[in-house]
Amino acid sequence: MTQTVGSRALSSPRELTRVADRSSFIYLERCIVHRDANAITAEDAEGTTHIPAATIGTLLLGPGTRITHQAMSVLGECGAAVAWVGENAVRYYAGGRALTRSSALAEAQAVAWANQRTRLDVARAMYRLRFPDEDPSGLTRRGLLGREGDRVKDCYRKNSERTGVRWRKRQYVPGDFTAGDTVNQAITAAAQCMYGITHAVVAALGCSPALGFVHSGHELSFVLDVADLYKTEIGIPLAFDIAAESDEDPGPRTRRALRDRIHQLGLLDRCVTDIKSLLLPSGTQASEITVADSDIDRVSLQSDHDQLLPSGTNYGDEAGW
Structure with a gap:
């Protein structure tokens, strides 16, 4: 596939939550992993391979790999998990941020x-x-x-x-x-x-x-x-x-x-x-949990009787506070 990966637009949270569309895992060894725009690059003796970061579920880094801070940054932004693995076995060590904006x-x-x-x-x-x-x-x-x-x-x-x-x-x-x-x-x-x-x-x-x-x-x-x-x-x-x-x-x-x-x-x-x-409790719809239908972080404050109040407001003047 010929594509200028660096020209990819920054993925929105809505796109990033599509975990199901990602490659389950990608294994790399004996290469240098760097960043090019919204992609990571794997450079070895045979050349450079571009991999769109938002398409990765888990990146497995085998022996002989080196990864830059910029590459880890884009992987974290995309919610990709990263694992450093041995020659034969696989063990999970580290992960990226959650793709959902909801808790x-x-x-x-x-x-x-x-x-x-x-x-x-x-x-x-x-x-x-x-x-x-x-x-x-x-x-x-x-x-x-x-x-x-x-x-x-x-x-x-x-x-x-x-x-x-x-x-x-x-x-x-x-x-x-x-x-x-x-x-x-x-x-x-x-x-x-x-x-x-x-x-x-x-x-x-x-x-x-x-x-x-x-x-x-x-x-x-x-x-x-x-x-x-x-x-x-x-x-x-x-x-x-x-x-x-x-x-x-x-x-x-x-x-x-x-x-x-x-x-x-x-x-x-x-x-x-x-x-x-x-x-999820029985009868709960998945849409009630997937709050990443907006690019805006939603943060609430907990009050009595399971009531949620908007954040960013000073409630010091409210009666009883």
Whole structure:
């Protein structure tokens, strides 16, 4: 495609909120990443490639990459997540700003998380999204964990039978990607990529990555929750397919195959829809949450009885203040 990327107009907040239209992730290595207007450039021995920043969901920076302050600035403005990754494994380190100008979805998440009953309701809803053939109503948290463990084990077994790839057990050693066999390396690469992608969506929607409903105690608890929604449907089957093809370079091959699969399934759009359906009260319309239909930041002040008052006003003369 021939295009003068530097001539692109600055994207409005309304355009930036279209997370679903973005590339799920772009992987770069052994290059210098810089900025040219509203694009980032990747310069290596073969030349310079322009990438419109607003089209990136997650930018994965592999070994040998250097990135300038200006490039990080435009990525932050566009809400693109950025991760520095190793030679074989993928790990998420940093992210950009939210794409939405509203805190409504983050507040809905906090309200659901703060109450033990609603927190369990969301955990059950997550299980229902993963395994629609089962009804988790009435299951305790321990029951959900046990049922999820059984389903994941069954997923490993079925995909082993489907592909002919021998399966022993899940083996992952933090910091040592090659400790596992080929299929375990592929599962790890797929999982870590999904963490980066879902972190980008969570951040773009303005949600808190830390307030999880299944996972807890980690800065990325909610990211892990969301990524797991697609583990048995996408990540594990794809990893077994990669292992069945060859033992060579399972990490890079898994990333490329996962990127294609995500595009085919329209996963980013689905991920946005799933998060909203999990967090919003029943009957709430998505349009009530997506306040980025204006280029103006909307800031309100909280008052009594859930009343919101316009900011920028001095209420010192009001009776009772």
